[in-house]
Amino acid sequence: MNIVMINISHRPWMYKPCYPIGLSYVVSAMRRAGYDFDIIDIDAHRPTDQELRRLLSQKTYDVIALGALVSGYKYAKQAATIARETNPDGIIIAGNSVASSIPEHLLTHTEVDVIVKGEGDLTMVNILRALEKGKSIRNLREVKGVVFLDNGTFVDTGYEKPIRDISEIPLPDWRLFDMELYLATYVQEVAEPYPIPKDRITAFTINTARGCPFRCTFCYHVFHYSSYRYRSAESIVAEIAELNARYGVNYINFYDECSFVGKSQIRAFLGELRKSGLQLYWNAIIRGDLFTEEDIDLLIDLRDAGCLSFGYSLESADAEILRSMNKKMTVEDFVIQKRALDKAGIMTYTSLVVGYPEETLETLKKTFDICYDLNIYPSTGYLLPQPGTPMFEVAKAKGLVNDMESYLMQMGDRQDLRFNLSRIPDDVLQAAVAGHLQKISDKLGLDLKREELVKTFSHVLSRSDAETGKTRSGPQ
Numbered sequence: 001m002n003i004v005m006i007n008i009s010h011r012p013w014m015y016k017p018c019y020p021i022g023l024s025y026v027v028s029a030m031r032r033a034g035y036d037f038d039i040i041d042i043d044a045h046r047p048t049d050q051e052l053r054r055l056l057s058q059k060t061y062d063v064i065a066l067g068a069l070v071s072g073y074k075y076a077k078q079a080a081t082i083a084r085e086t087n088p089d090g091i092i093i094a095g096n097s098v099a100s101s102i103p104e105h106l107l108t109h110t111e112v113d114v115i116v117k118g119e120g121d122l123t124m125v126n127i128l129r130a131l132e133k134g135k136s137i138r139n140l141r142e143v144k145g146v147v148f149l150d151n152g153t154f155v156d157t158g159y160e161k162p163i164r165d166i167s168e169i170p171l172p173d174w175r176l177f178d179m180e181l182y183l184a185t186y187v188q189e190v191a192e193p194y195p196i197p198k199d200r201i202t203a204f205t206i207n208t209a210r211g212c213p214f215r216c217t218f219c220y221h222v223f224h225y226s227s228y229r230y231r232s233a234e235s236i237v238a239e240i241a242e243l244n245a246r247y248g249v250n251y252i253n254f255y256d257e258c259s260f261v262g263k264s265q266i267r268a269f270l271g272e273l274r275k276s277g278l279q280l281y282w283n284a285i286i287r288g289d290l291f292t293e294e295d296i297d298l299l300i301d302l303r304d305a306g307c308l309s310f311g312y313s314l315e316s317a318d319a320e321i322l323r324s325m326n327k328k329m330t331v332e333d334f335v336i337q338k339r340a341l342d343k344a345g346i347m348t349y350t351s352l353v354v355g356y357p358e359e360t361l362e363t364l365k366k367t368f369d370i371c372y373d374l375n376i377y378p379s380t381g382y383l384l385p386q387p388g389t390p391m392f393e394v395a396k397a398k399g400l401v402n403d404m405e406s407y408l409m410q411m412g413d414r415q416d417l418r419f420n421l422s423r424i425p426d427d428v429l430q431a432a433v434a435g436h437l438q439k440i441s442d443k444l445g446l447d448l449k450r451e452e453l454v455k456t457f458s459h460v461l462s463r464s465d466a467e468t469g470k471t472r473s474g475p476q
């Protein structure tokens, strides 16, 4: 079988390729199962549509697979259209949230033939094994984790059992992607203050957990049907050691929904990292209420073990909105954690979700005032109601989803106001957000232009800023 795997770009207007970790696990599983395939990495190499047409015409592909977030629906649809034009008889398969969250729409409004629901590692291999027996999607009836149309009827085979111990998944086969390019890109993303001179940093990313134990009403993640699973400290450090040995990686960004939910988990990682003797710098994702002042010794140990920052969200400083988000966190706990991290000299990345139905100018002020007081420049995004979440049902009830296709085509970055569920008029909401951010930018001396206030990607603070607790927005 001729197989091609496509990595979509979600931000074609800006060159900021992001190593496709999920896809890399899937293609590594395919390779271990003995399959050979081509990869078209659109995000890394940015072919035009015409070049993509040419690449897809080089062979007669039997299987063309792509993955995208639901916010990238339009890009997935376009790639599937080109795949169909160039390979009329190919079976087009889609994965990730664009597939899991809107399976029926994707099958009826795009050229996609098969949906992979949830975890793709095993399902993709099983699909290929079934298609080897005969190139008909009917053969997929026995494969768990797929949805397809058979004679106008949707066939949904249910979820494949999630991999129980994700520590046992072999390391991704990085050689399948253009590592030289990704390593060169990641180092550009490293923000000041640099722990060592920038030219001695080699940065990369790893995934240490699948899913999240929480169910925020605005958040969709493909592992929502399974429990939160995280890798053992041994397995994480073994991957870092391998990246270090092969590529000299000494700076790691954890790319997870939630890297650490408990202190025992983080202590185990710390112990293993120390044992390894690796000289490493790292950033990870936690909840806003993991640490208090009582953890200061642990935090200092983490800092001494190369922890530069933690990313965690406030979302809103209004208790009612936090309840509506099902955030299960209090503003007080968030403040306590921020102060403890400041004291330990660990930076923080914080994000907000603006525009819940309960949002008012007063709740907005409350949220941004907390950020102002704590010297946080937050990564600010507007609520983006994604299919499959409770907030999408609210958007539907408010009449914002009368035409699903145009709704999906409008999706994209959360930094743009796309669907306003609050009662604040669009222009008033945007002006208020910009005004608050401007105030914080002025206080922190960030010197941001109006158009940079919400779309912040690489604001950089000096070491002295970090030491006084100033926080830059995270790359979102």
Ligand code: SF4
Pocket (backbone or CB within 6 Å): 212, 213, 214, 215, 216, 219, 220, 221, 257, 258
């Ligand atoms: S927003 Fe964060 S904490 Fe909430 S469900 Fe999503 S990943 Fe989990």
